[in-house]
Amino acid sequence: MIKLNRASLRYGQILGLSPTTFELPAGGGITGLLGPNGAGKSSLIQLLSGLLPSSSGEVEVLGGEPYRNSSILARIGLVPEGDRFPTGLKGVGWLRMMGELSGLQGAALEAAIQKALGIVGMEVNGLKPFTRMSKGMRQRMRLAQALLHDPELLILDEPFNGLDPEARLQLMDMLRKLADGGVKIIVSSHILGEIAQLTDRILLLFRGRLLAEGSVAEIRELLDRHPVELRLAAEDARAVARWAVEQGELVGLRLEEGSAVVAVRNPRSFLPRLQAAVVDGTLPLRALDPLDLNLDAVFQYLTKDHA
Protein backbone atom coordinates (compact mmCIF):
# COMPACT_ATOMS: atom_id res chain seq x y z
CA MET A 1 0.00 0.00 0.00
CA ILE A 2 2.82 2.41 0.89
CA LYS A 3 6.29 1.68 -0.35
CA LEU A 4 9.37 3.87 -0.25
CA ASN A 5 12.46 2.67 -2.01
CA ARG A 6 15.45 4.84 -1.17
CA ALA A 7 13.22 7.89 -1.51
CA SER A 8 14.78 11.17 -0.44
CA LEU A 9 13.72 14.79 -0.44
CA ARG A 10 15.97 17.80 -0.89
CA TYR A 11 15.08 21.47 -0.53
CA GLY A 12 17.84 22.92 -2.65
CA GLN A 13 21.03 22.19 -0.74
CA ILE A 14 19.18 21.05 2.38
CA LEU A 15 18.42 17.39 2.78
CA GLY A 16 14.95 17.06 4.28
CA LEU A 17 14.84 13.29 4.17
CA SER A 18 17.74 10.92 3.56
CA PRO A 19 17.18 7.94 1.25
CA THR A 20 14.50 6.01 3.09
CA THR A 21 13.11 2.56 2.52
CA PHE A 22 10.08 1.08 4.24
CA GLU A 23 6.81 -0.57 3.43
CA LEU A 24 3.43 -0.39 5.11
CA PRO A 25 0.97 -3.14 4.32
CA ALA A 26 -2.51 -2.64 2.90
CA GLY A 27 -5.48 -2.45 5.24
CA GLY A 28 -6.50 -0.18 8.06
CA GLY A 29 -4.36 0.64 11.03
CA ILE A 30 -2.49 3.49 12.62
CA THR A 31 1.19 4.15 12.08
CA GLY A 32 2.93 6.75 14.17
CA LEU A 33 5.51 8.97 12.57
CA LEU A 34 7.72 9.97 15.41
CA GLY A 35 10.63 12.32 15.70
CA PRO A 36 11.72 15.64 17.14
CA ASN A 37 11.24 18.89 15.25
CA GLY A 38 13.30 18.86 12.07
CA ALA A 39 13.47 15.07 11.99
CA GLY A 40 11.93 14.87 8.51
CA LYS A 41 8.35 14.03 9.41
CA SER A 42 6.83 16.80 7.31
CA SER A 43 9.15 15.93 4.43
CA LEU A 44 7.97 12.34 4.54
CA ILE A 45 4.35 13.50 4.71
CA GLN A 46 4.90 15.73 1.69
CA LEU A 47 6.19 12.77 -0.26
CA LEU A 48 3.36 10.50 0.84
CA SER A 49 0.63 13.05 0.19
CA GLY A 50 1.98 13.86 -3.27
CA LEU A 51 2.84 17.47 -2.54
CA LEU A 52 6.42 17.09 -3.68
CA PRO A 53 8.26 14.62 -5.89
CA SER A 54 11.06 12.60 -4.35
CA SER A 55 14.54 13.92 -5.15
CA SER A 56 15.71 10.34 -5.61
CA GLY A 57 14.29 6.86 -5.24
CA GLU A 58 10.67 5.81 -5.57
CA VAL A 59 7.50 6.55 -3.66
CA GLU A 60 4.50 4.33 -4.16
CA VAL A 61 1.22 5.08 -2.41
CA LEU A 62 -1.97 3.11 -3.07
CA GLY A 63 -0.37 1.51 -6.09
CA GLY A 64 1.15 4.54 -7.78
CA GLU A 65 3.41 7.55 -7.57
CA PRO A 66 1.30 10.17 -5.76
CA TYR A 67 2.96 13.36 -7.08
CA ARG A 68 0.58 15.11 -9.50
CA ASN A 69 -1.42 11.91 -9.77
CA SER A 70 -5.06 12.92 -9.45
CA SER A 71 -6.37 9.38 -9.15
CA ILE A 72 -4.07 8.70 -6.18
CA LEU A 73 -4.57 12.11 -4.56
CA ALA A 74 -8.34 11.59 -4.64
CA ARG A 75 -7.81 8.59 -2.34
CA ILE A 76 -5.65 10.40 0.21
CA GLY A 77 -6.88 12.68 2.99
CA LEU A 78 -4.38 15.16 4.41
CA VAL A 79 -4.77 16.99 7.70
CA PRO A 80 -1.94 19.53 7.72
CA GLU A 81 -0.58 21.06 10.86
CA GLY A 82 -2.25 24.25 12.06
CA ASP A 83 -5.19 26.20 10.72
CA ARG A 84 -5.62 26.43 6.95
CA PHE A 85 -8.79 28.45 6.72
CA PRO A 86 -9.53 31.59 4.77
CA THR A 87 -10.82 34.35 7.03
CA GLY A 88 -14.50 35.13 7.36
CA LEU A 89 -15.62 31.72 6.22
CA LYS A 90 -18.01 29.26 7.81
CA GLY A 91 -16.87 25.72 8.40
CA VAL A 92 -19.42 24.22 6.02
CA GLY A 93 -18.47 26.65 3.23
CA TRP A 94 -14.88 25.55 3.47
CA LEU A 95 -15.83 21.88 3.48
CA ARG A 96 -17.97 22.48 0.40
CA MET A 97 -15.01 23.92 -1.48
CA MET A 98 -12.65 21.14 -0.42
CA GLY A 99 -15.26 18.52 -1.31
CA GLU A 100 -15.70 20.03 -4.76
CA LEU A 101 -11.94 20.01 -5.26
CA SER A 102 -12.08 16.29 -4.53
CA GLY A 103 -14.66 15.80 -7.27
CA LEU A 104 -17.83 15.74 -5.19
CA GLN A 105 -20.89 17.62 -6.32
CA GLY A 106 -24.56 18.24 -5.55
CA ALA A 107 -26.38 15.81 -3.29
CA ALA A 108 -23.32 13.57 -2.97
CA LEU A 109 -21.30 16.54 -1.70
CA GLU A 110 -23.94 17.56 0.84
CA ALA A 111 -24.24 13.95 2.04
CA ALA A 112 -20.45 13.69 2.36
CA ILE A 113 -20.33 16.92 4.37
CA GLN A 114 -23.02 15.70 6.75
CA LYS A 115 -21.29 12.34 7.12
CA ALA A 116 -17.88 13.90 7.79
CA LEU A 117 -19.36 16.39 10.28
CA GLY A 118 -21.11 13.47 11.97
CA ILE A 119 -17.87 11.49 12.30
CA VAL A 120 -16.10 14.42 13.95
CA GLY A 121 -19.13 15.45 16.01
CA MET A 122 -19.48 18.90 14.42
CA GLU A 123 -23.01 18.71 12.99
CA VAL A 124 -24.08 21.89 14.80
CA ASN A 125 -20.81 23.74 15.34
CA GLY A 126 -19.69 23.19 11.75
CA LEU A 127 -22.13 25.90 10.70
CA LYS A 128 -20.21 28.52 12.69
CA PRO A 129 -17.53 30.78 11.20
CA PHE A 130 -14.00 29.59 11.95
CA THR A 131 -13.39 32.70 14.03
CA ARG A 132 -16.00 31.47 16.53
CA MET A 133 -14.65 27.93 16.78
CA SER A 134 -12.36 26.66 19.52
CA LYS A 135 -9.02 25.09 18.65
CA GLY A 136 -10.48 21.63 19.16
CA MET A 137 -13.39 22.42 16.86
CA ARG A 138 -11.07 23.72 14.17
CA GLN A 139 -8.99 20.55 14.43
CA ARG A 140 -12.15 18.51 13.99
CA MET A 141 -13.04 20.55 10.93
CA ARG A 142 -9.60 19.86 9.50
CA LEU A 143 -10.21 16.18 10.02
CA ALA A 144 -13.69 16.45 8.49
CA GLN A 145 -12.14 18.09 5.42
CA ALA A 146 -9.80 15.14 4.99
CA LEU A 147 -12.63 12.62 5.41
CA LEU A 148 -15.02 14.16 2.89
CA HIS A 149 -13.99 11.99 -0.01
CA ASP A 150 -13.73 8.72 1.96
CA PRO A 151 -9.95 8.46 1.78
CA GLU A 152 -8.24 5.11 2.00
CA LEU A 153 -5.17 6.77 3.47
CA LEU A 154 -5.42 9.52 6.05
CA ILE A 155 -2.30 11.51 6.88
CA LEU A 156 -2.27 13.79 9.91
CA ASP A 157 0.61 16.16 10.60
CA GLU A 158 0.94 16.94 14.32
CA PRO A 159 -2.81 16.70 14.89
CA PHE A 160 -2.61 16.96 18.67
CA ASN A 161 -0.73 20.25 18.80
CA GLY A 162 -2.52 22.75 20.99
CA LEU A 163 -5.40 20.47 21.92
CA ASP A 164 -6.51 20.13 25.52
CA PRO A 165 -6.37 16.61 27.06
CA GLU A 166 -10.05 15.95 26.51
CA ALA A 167 -9.94 17.00 22.86
CA ARG A 168 -6.83 14.84 22.43
CA LEU A 169 -8.58 11.77 23.77
CA GLN A 170 -11.61 12.45 21.59
CA LEU A 171 -9.43 12.80 18.51
CA MET A 172 -7.58 9.58 19.36
CA ASP A 173 -10.88 7.82 19.74
CA MET A 174 -12.03 9.10 16.35
CA LEU A 175 -8.82 7.94 14.71
CA ARG A 176 -9.10 4.48 16.27
CA LYS A 177 -12.65 4.14 14.97
CA LEU A 178 -11.58 5.21 11.48
CA ALA A 179 -8.72 2.71 11.56
CA ASP A 180 -11.11 -0.01 12.66
CA GLY A 181 -13.26 0.92 9.68
CA GLY A 182 -10.42 0.14 7.28
CA VAL A 183 -8.73 3.52 6.85
CA LYS A 184 -4.95 3.49 6.92
CA ILE A 185 -3.80 6.33 9.15
CA ILE A 186 -0.40 7.93 9.48
CA VAL A 187 -0.04 10.31 12.40
CA SER A 188 3.03 12.42 12.95
CA SER A 189 4.01 13.79 16.30
CA HIS A 190 7.06 14.82 18.26
CA ILE A 191 5.30 13.91 21.51
CA LEU A 192 6.09 10.32 22.30
CA GLY A 193 3.22 9.79 24.71
CA GLU A 194 0.66 10.73 22.08
CA ILE A 195 1.89 8.13 19.64
CA ALA A 196 2.31 5.53 22.37
CA GLN A 197 -1.34 5.97 23.35
CA LEU A 198 -2.54 5.72 19.80
CA THR A 199 -0.55 2.96 18.21
CA ASP A 200 2.24 0.50 18.69
CA ARG A 201 3.51 0.71 15.14
CA ILE A 202 5.96 3.51 14.62
CA LEU A 203 8.38 4.95 12.15
CA LEU A 204 11.09 6.72 14.06
CA LEU A 205 12.81 9.61 12.28
CA PHE A 206 15.76 11.65 13.39
CA ARG A 207 17.72 14.29 11.49
CA GLY A 208 16.15 13.30 8.19
CA ARG A 209 16.81 9.59 8.63
CA LEU A 210 14.53 6.69 9.37
CA LEU A 211 16.05 5.24 12.53
CA ALA A 212 13.69 2.39 13.16
CA GLU A 213 10.44 0.86 12.06
CA GLY A 214 8.14 -1.55 13.87
CA SER A 215 6.46 -1.89 17.24
CA VAL A 216 8.06 -0.39 20.33
CA ALA A 217 8.96 -3.87 21.58
CA GLU A 218 10.44 -4.85 18.22
CA ILE A 219 12.53 -1.75 18.08
CA ARG A 220 13.59 -2.19 21.69
CA GLU A 221 14.83 -5.66 20.85
CA LEU A 222 17.12 -4.17 18.25
CA LEU A 223 18.92 -2.28 20.96
CA ASP A 224 21.00 -5.17 22.23
CA ARG A 225 23.73 -3.03 23.64
CA HIS A 226 21.33 -1.13 25.84
CA PRO A 227 20.37 -3.21 28.87
CA VAL A 228 16.76 -3.39 29.97
CA GLU A 229 16.06 -1.89 33.36
CA LEU A 230 13.58 -3.73 35.58
CA ARG A 231 12.27 -2.60 38.92
CA LEU A 232 11.69 -5.61 41.18
CA ALA A 233 9.51 -4.56 44.11
CA ALA A 234 9.59 -6.79 47.19
CA GLU A 235 9.36 -6.65 51.00
CA ASP A 236 12.96 -7.78 51.15
CA ALA A 237 14.60 -5.94 48.29
CA ARG A 238 18.07 -7.11 49.35
CA ALA A 239 17.04 -10.75 48.94
CA VAL A 240 15.79 -10.02 45.46
CA ALA A 241 19.00 -8.21 44.62
CA ARG A 242 21.03 -11.15 45.95
CA TRP A 243 19.02 -13.56 43.76
CA ALA A 244 19.51 -11.34 40.72
CA VAL A 245 23.27 -11.17 41.24
CA GLU A 246 23.41 -14.95 41.51
CA GLN A 247 21.92 -15.22 38.01
CA GLY A 248 25.11 -13.66 36.64
CA GLU A 249 23.46 -11.56 33.90
CA LEU A 250 23.37 -8.19 35.56
CA VAL A 251 25.10 -5.16 34.18
CA GLY A 252 23.70 -2.86 36.83
CA LEU A 253 22.02 -2.94 40.20
CA ARG A 254 20.75 -0.34 42.62
CA LEU A 255 18.61 -0.57 45.67
CA GLU A 256 15.67 1.74 46.15
CA GLU A 257 13.16 1.87 48.96
CA GLY A 258 11.17 -1.36 48.72
CA SER A 259 12.66 -2.40 45.40
CA ALA A 260 15.77 -3.41 43.52
CA VAL A 261 16.42 -1.93 40.08
CA VAL A 262 18.38 -4.31 37.91
CA ALA A 263 19.82 -3.75 34.45
CA VAL A 264 19.84 -6.97 32.42
CA ARG A 265 21.66 -7.51 29.14
CA ASN A 266 19.43 -10.33 27.94
CA PRO A 267 15.87 -10.14 29.28
CA ARG A 268 14.80 -13.12 27.12
CA SER A 269 16.71 -15.55 29.36
CA PHE A 270 16.46 -13.55 32.58
CA LEU A 271 12.70 -13.10 32.66
CA PRO A 272 11.71 -16.81 32.41
CA ARG A 273 14.08 -17.58 35.32
CA LEU A 274 12.58 -14.73 37.30
CA GLN A 275 9.09 -16.06 36.57
CA ALA A 276 10.09 -19.57 37.67
CA ALA A 277 11.63 -18.26 40.89
CA VAL A 278 8.47 -16.32 41.74
CA VAL A 279 6.27 -19.34 41.00
CA ASP A 280 8.27 -21.74 43.18
CA GLY A 281 8.39 -19.22 46.04
CA THR A 282 12.14 -18.63 46.19
CA LEU A 283 11.72 -14.98 45.25
CA PRO A 284 9.30 -12.87 47.33
CA LEU A 285 8.44 -10.51 44.48
CA ARG A 286 5.58 -8.03 44.84
CA ALA A 287 5.73 -6.25 41.47
CA LEU A 288 7.76 -6.17 38.26
CA ASP A 289 8.04 -2.90 36.39
CA PRO A 290 10.06 -2.58 33.14
CA LEU A 291 11.48 0.94 33.28
CA ASP A 292 12.69 1.43 29.72
CA LEU A 293 10.39 -0.61 27.56
CA ASN A 294 8.34 2.48 26.80
CA LEU A 295 8.59 4.69 23.78
CA ASP A 296 10.46 7.44 25.58
CA ALA A 297 13.30 5.13 26.45
CA VAL A 298 13.50 3.67 22.96
CA PHE A 299 13.54 7.15 21.52
CA GLN A 300 16.24 8.33 23.89
CA TYR A 301 18.45 5.32 23.11
CA LEU A 302 18.07 5.57 19.37
CA THR A 303 18.58 9.27 19.11
CA LYS A 304 21.55 9.12 21.49
CA ASP A 305 23.15 6.51 19.25
CA HIS A 306 22.69 8.62 16.15
CA ALA A 307 23.46 12.02 17.62
Add this chain to the structure above:
Amino acid sequence: MPIYAPTLPPRENLQNGSHPVAVMMRFDVGRILRAKLGMFFGFVFLFLLILQVAVLYFRYLANTSIAFSGVKDFAAQVMTQGAEYQAGHIGQMVLIPLWFQVALIGGGLVARDTLHRIRPLMYAHPVRPQDYLLAKGGLAALLPFAIQLPFILVPWALSLMVAGKNGPIWVSLPVHLLPAALIIAALAGAVTLGASAMAGSPRAGFGWVLGIVLGSFALGGMLAGLLKAKAFLALSPLALATAWPQLLCGMNDPFLDWGPTVVGTAAHIALWVFVAAQRTKPSEAVL
Protein backbone atom coordinates in the same frame (compact mmCIF):
# COMPACT_ATOMS: atom_id res chain seq x y z
CA MET B 1 0.79 -4.92 17.50
CA PRO B 2 -0.66 -2.69 14.81
CA ILE B 3 -4.40 -2.43 14.62
CA TYR B 4 -5.33 -4.11 11.37
CA ALA B 5 -8.79 -3.87 9.90
CA PRO B 6 -10.35 -5.04 6.67
CA THR B 7 -9.24 -3.21 3.54
CA LEU B 8 -11.81 -0.74 2.24
CA PRO B 9 -13.84 -1.80 -0.78
CA PRO B 10 -13.01 -0.10 -4.10
CA ARG B 11 -14.55 3.35 -4.12
CA GLU B 12 -16.49 4.93 -6.95
CA ASN B 13 -14.64 7.47 -9.05
CA LEU B 14 -15.33 10.95 -7.72
CA GLN B 15 -13.96 12.85 -10.67
CA ASN B 16 -17.34 13.86 -12.02
CA GLY B 17 -17.73 17.27 -10.37
CA SER B 18 -16.71 20.71 -11.58
CA HIS B 19 -13.17 21.28 -12.78
CA PRO B 20 -10.90 22.54 -9.97
CA VAL B 21 -10.38 25.81 -11.89
CA ALA B 22 -14.13 26.47 -11.83
CA VAL B 23 -14.37 25.49 -8.15
CA MET B 24 -11.59 27.86 -7.10
CA MET B 25 -12.88 30.71 -9.23
CA ARG B 26 -16.38 30.31 -7.84
CA PHE B 27 -15.01 30.27 -4.33
CA ASP B 28 -13.02 33.47 -4.89
CA VAL B 29 -15.97 35.23 -6.52
CA GLY B 30 -18.05 34.34 -3.46
CA ARG B 31 -15.34 35.71 -1.21
CA ILE B 32 -15.12 38.96 -3.18
CA LEU B 33 -18.89 39.39 -3.00
CA ARG B 34 -18.87 38.69 0.73
CA ALA B 35 -16.14 41.24 1.27
CA LYS B 36 -18.41 43.87 -0.39
CA LEU B 37 -15.43 45.41 -2.10
CA GLY B 38 -17.58 46.21 -5.09
CA MET B 39 -19.78 48.79 -3.33
CA PHE B 40 -17.39 51.74 -3.39
CA PHE B 41 -15.91 50.95 -6.78
CA GLY B 42 -19.34 50.10 -8.12
CA PHE B 43 -20.39 53.65 -7.27
CA VAL B 44 -17.25 55.12 -8.85
CA PHE B 45 -17.66 53.16 -12.08
CA LEU B 46 -21.38 53.90 -12.26
CA PHE B 47 -20.65 57.59 -11.88
CA LEU B 48 -18.08 57.42 -14.68
CA LEU B 49 -20.49 55.54 -16.91
CA ILE B 50 -23.25 58.09 -16.30
CA LEU B 51 -20.76 60.83 -17.16
CA GLN B 52 -19.88 59.08 -20.43
CA VAL B 53 -23.53 58.69 -21.32
CA ALA B 54 -24.17 62.36 -20.51
CA VAL B 55 -21.30 63.42 -22.78
CA LEU B 56 -22.61 61.14 -25.48
CA TYR B 57 -26.06 62.66 -25.26
CA PHE B 58 -24.62 66.18 -25.29
CA ARG B 59 -22.68 65.35 -28.45
CA TYR B 60 -25.79 63.96 -30.02
CA LEU B 61 -27.77 67.08 -29.14
CA ALA B 62 -24.97 69.36 -30.30
CA ASN B 63 -25.03 67.66 -33.70
CA THR B 64 -28.78 67.45 -34.13
CA SER B 65 -30.59 70.08 -32.05
CA ILE B 66 -30.97 73.66 -33.25
CA ALA B 67 -31.08 74.82 -29.65
CA PHE B 68 -27.49 73.60 -29.23
CA SER B 69 -26.17 75.05 -32.48
CA GLY B 70 -24.54 77.92 -30.56
CA VAL B 71 -22.28 75.65 -28.58
CA LYS B 72 -21.57 73.21 -31.41
CA ASP B 73 -18.29 74.82 -32.49
CA PHE B 74 -17.19 75.41 -28.95
CA ALA B 75 -17.93 71.77 -28.08
CA ALA B 76 -15.95 70.60 -31.09
CA GLN B 77 -12.96 72.60 -29.86
CA VAL B 78 -12.93 71.50 -26.22
CA MET B 79 -14.06 67.91 -26.59
CA THR B 80 -12.06 65.08 -28.07
CA GLN B 81 -13.05 64.03 -31.54
CA GLY B 82 -12.77 61.06 -33.85
CA ALA B 83 -10.60 58.12 -32.82
CA GLU B 84 -9.47 59.88 -29.66
CA TYR B 85 -13.05 60.16 -28.44
CA GLN B 86 -13.79 56.55 -29.36
CA ALA B 87 -10.66 55.25 -27.58
CA GLY B 88 -11.46 57.45 -24.58
CA HIS B 89 -14.30 55.12 -23.61
CA ILE B 90 -11.65 53.03 -21.89
CA GLY B 91 -9.21 55.86 -21.36
CA GLN B 92 -7.27 56.80 -18.24
CA MET B 93 -10.37 58.10 -16.50
CA VAL B 94 -11.64 54.51 -16.43
CA LEU B 95 -8.28 52.76 -16.29
CA ILE B 96 -6.92 54.46 -13.16
CA PRO B 97 -9.80 53.41 -10.86
CA LEU B 98 -9.77 50.06 -12.66
CA TRP B 99 -6.12 49.46 -11.65
CA PHE B 100 -6.97 50.44 -8.08
CA GLN B 101 -9.82 47.99 -7.91
CA VAL B 102 -7.78 45.25 -9.53
CA ALA B 103 -4.98 45.92 -7.02
CA LEU B 104 -7.38 45.75 -4.12
CA ILE B 105 -9.06 42.52 -5.19
CA GLY B 106 -6.41 40.83 -7.31
CA GLY B 107 -3.62 41.66 -4.88
CA GLY B 108 -5.14 39.31 -2.34
CA LEU B 109 -6.00 36.42 -4.63
CA VAL B 110 -2.80 34.44 -4.13
CA ALA B 111 -1.49 36.34 -1.10
CA ARG B 112 -4.48 35.33 1.01
CA ASP B 113 -3.78 31.66 0.32
CA THR B 114 -0.13 32.23 1.22
CA LEU B 115 -1.07 33.95 4.47
CA HIS B 116 -3.44 31.18 5.53
CA ARG B 117 -1.21 28.43 4.08
CA ILE B 118 -4.06 27.00 2.04
CA ARG B 119 -2.09 26.12 -1.09
CA PRO B 120 -0.50 22.89 0.18
CA LEU B 121 -3.92 21.65 1.14
CA MET B 122 -5.23 22.42 -2.34
CA TYR B 123 -2.30 20.64 -3.96
CA ALA B 124 -3.04 17.64 -1.74
CA HIS B 125 -6.33 17.43 -3.63
CA PRO B 126 -6.49 16.63 -7.34
CA VAL B 127 -5.47 20.23 -8.12
CA ARG B 128 -2.49 20.83 -10.37
CA PRO B 129 -0.38 23.98 -9.99
CA GLN B 130 -1.49 25.11 -13.45
CA ASP B 131 -5.14 24.73 -12.34
CA TYR B 132 -4.42 26.98 -9.40
CA LEU B 133 -2.65 29.54 -11.55
CA LEU B 134 -5.39 29.49 -14.16
CA ALA B 135 -8.12 29.95 -11.56
CA LYS B 136 -6.40 32.89 -9.89
CA GLY B 137 -5.13 34.48 -13.11
CA GLY B 138 -8.47 33.88 -14.84
CA LEU B 139 -10.34 35.72 -12.14
CA ALA B 140 -7.74 38.49 -11.99
CA ALA B 141 -8.27 39.05 -15.73
CA LEU B 142 -12.01 38.45 -15.79
CA LEU B 143 -12.70 41.20 -13.30
CA PRO B 144 -11.12 44.08 -15.30
CA PHE B 145 -12.65 42.75 -18.50
CA ALA B 146 -16.12 42.69 -16.93
CA ILE B 147 -15.67 46.24 -15.63
CA GLN B 148 -14.63 47.57 -19.06
CA LEU B 149 -17.52 45.95 -20.91
CA PRO B 150 -20.24 48.46 -19.89
CA PHE B 151 -17.97 51.37 -20.84
CA ILE B 152 -17.81 49.97 -24.38
CA LEU B 153 -21.21 48.44 -24.87
CA VAL B 154 -23.56 50.86 -23.07
CA PRO B 155 -22.54 54.06 -24.95
CA TRP B 156 -22.33 52.08 -28.21
CA ALA B 157 -25.83 50.63 -27.76
CA LEU B 158 -27.31 54.00 -26.71
CA SER B 159 -25.70 55.76 -29.68
CA LEU B 160 -27.14 53.15 -32.03
CA MET B 161 -30.54 53.45 -30.41
CA VAL B 162 -30.83 57.24 -30.54
CA ALA B 163 -28.97 58.02 -33.76
CA GLY B 164 -28.37 54.81 -35.65
CA LYS B 165 -25.32 54.74 -37.90
CA ASN B 166 -24.89 58.51 -37.71
CA GLY B 167 -24.49 58.61 -33.95
CA PRO B 168 -21.41 60.03 -32.18
CA ILE B 169 -20.06 56.52 -31.60
CA TRP B 170 -18.73 54.30 -34.35
CA VAL B 171 -20.90 51.36 -35.19
CA SER B 172 -17.73 49.29 -35.23
CA LEU B 173 -16.58 50.45 -31.76
CA PRO B 174 -16.80 46.99 -30.10
CA VAL B 175 -14.58 45.58 -32.85
CA HIS B 176 -11.89 48.10 -31.86
CA LEU B 177 -12.34 48.22 -28.12
CA LEU B 178 -13.25 44.66 -27.14
CA PRO B 179 -9.82 43.32 -28.18
CA ALA B 180 -8.25 46.26 -26.35
CA ALA B 181 -10.28 45.42 -23.25
CA LEU B 182 -9.18 41.80 -23.50
CA ILE B 183 -5.51 42.75 -23.73
CA ILE B 184 -5.82 45.23 -20.85
CA ALA B 185 -7.56 42.54 -18.79
CA ALA B 186 -4.82 40.02 -19.54
CA LEU B 187 -2.16 42.59 -18.64
CA ALA B 188 -3.90 43.60 -15.40
CA GLY B 189 -4.54 39.96 -14.53
CA ALA B 190 -0.91 38.99 -15.07
CA VAL B 191 0.46 41.94 -13.08
CA THR B 192 -1.87 41.38 -10.14
CA LEU B 193 -1.25 37.64 -10.21
CA GLY B 194 2.52 38.09 -10.09
CA ALA B 195 2.33 40.82 -7.47
CA SER B 196 -0.04 38.82 -5.31
CA ALA B 197 2.18 35.75 -5.59
CA MET B 198 5.12 37.76 -4.24
CA ALA B 199 3.16 39.07 -1.28
CA GLY B 200 2.64 37.40 2.06
CA SER B 201 -0.71 39.02 2.80
CA PRO B 202 -3.55 40.68 0.85
CA ARG B 203 -2.45 44.12 2.04
CA ALA B 204 1.07 43.47 0.84
CA GLY B 205 -0.40 42.22 -2.45
CA PHE B 206 -2.30 45.51 -2.86
CA GLY B 207 0.94 47.35 -2.15
CA TRP B 208 2.89 45.28 -4.65
CA VAL B 209 0.36 45.90 -7.45
CA LEU B 210 0.28 49.64 -6.82
CA GLY B 211 4.05 49.70 -6.46
CA ILE B 212 4.54 47.98 -9.78
CA VAL B 213 1.94 50.07 -11.63
CA LEU B 214 2.86 53.48 -10.21
CA GLY B 215 6.58 52.80 -9.79
CA SER B 216 7.03 51.61 -13.36
CA PHE B 217 5.00 54.58 -14.62
CA ALA B 218 7.27 56.97 -12.74
CA LEU B 219 10.41 55.18 -13.93
CA GLY B 220 9.17 54.96 -17.52
CA GLY B 221 8.18 58.62 -17.51
CA MET B 222 11.53 59.64 -16.09
CA LEU B 223 13.51 57.63 -18.65
CA ALA B 224 11.26 58.82 -21.48
CA GLY B 225 11.84 62.42 -20.44
CA LEU B 226 15.58 62.10 -19.87
CA LEU B 227 16.32 60.10 -23.01
CA LYS B 228 13.68 61.81 -25.14
CA ALA B 229 12.28 58.41 -26.10
CA LYS B 230 8.59 57.81 -25.55
CA ALA B 231 9.12 54.06 -25.92
CA PHE B 232 10.38 53.85 -22.32
CA LEU B 233 6.82 54.43 -21.17
CA ALA B 234 6.23 50.83 -22.25
CA LEU B 235 7.81 49.87 -18.92
CA SER B 236 4.54 50.87 -17.32
CA PRO B 237 1.46 48.63 -17.45
CA LEU B 238 -0.67 51.73 -16.99
CA ALA B 239 0.85 53.36 -20.09
CA LEU B 240 0.43 50.13 -22.06
CA ALA B 241 -3.21 49.86 -21.02
CA THR B 242 -3.76 53.46 -22.12
CA ALA B 243 -2.09 52.86 -25.47
CA TRP B 244 -4.03 49.78 -26.61
CA PRO B 245 -7.48 51.39 -27.16
CA GLN B 246 -5.80 54.32 -28.92
CA LEU B 247 -3.83 52.05 -31.23
CA LEU B 248 -6.78 49.82 -32.01
CA CYS B 249 -8.98 52.83 -32.73
CA GLY B 250 -6.29 54.21 -35.06
CA MET B 251 -5.50 57.41 -33.16
CA ASN B 252 -2.96 59.64 -34.91
CA ASP B 253 -0.74 60.36 -31.93
CA PRO B 254 -1.14 57.48 -29.51
CA PHE B 255 0.42 57.34 -26.05
CA LEU B 256 2.80 54.66 -27.33
CA ASP B 257 3.58 53.25 -30.76
CA TRP B 258 2.74 49.72 -31.84
CA GLY B 259 6.20 48.22 -31.36
CA PRO B 260 6.84 49.21 -27.74
CA THR B 261 3.23 48.49 -26.85
CA VAL B 262 3.26 44.94 -28.21
CA VAL B 263 6.71 44.15 -26.80
CA GLY B 264 5.97 45.77 -23.44
CA THR B 265 2.66 43.99 -23.03
CA ALA B 266 4.08 40.61 -23.98
CA ALA B 267 7.06 41.12 -21.67
CA HIS B 268 4.88 42.13 -18.72
CA ILE B 269 2.49 39.22 -19.18
CA ALA B 270 5.34 36.72 -19.58
CA LEU B 271 7.29 38.11 -16.61
CA TRP B 272 4.43 38.19 -14.12
CA VAL B 273 2.98 34.85 -15.13
CA PHE B 274 6.47 33.37 -14.74
CA VAL B 275 6.83 34.97 -11.30
CA ALA B 276 3.43 33.64 -10.24
CA ALA B 277 4.21 30.16 -11.56
CA GLN B 278 7.49 30.10 -9.66
CA ARG B 279 5.95 31.36 -6.46
CA THR B 280 2.99 29.00 -6.50
CA LYS B 281 4.75 25.79 -7.50
CA PRO B 282 4.35 22.94 -4.99
CA SER B 283 7.89 23.26 -3.62
CA GLU B 284 6.99 26.81 -2.54
CA ALA B 285 3.90 25.51 -0.77
CA VAL B 286 5.56 23.26 1.75
CA LEU B 287 3.78 22.15 4.90
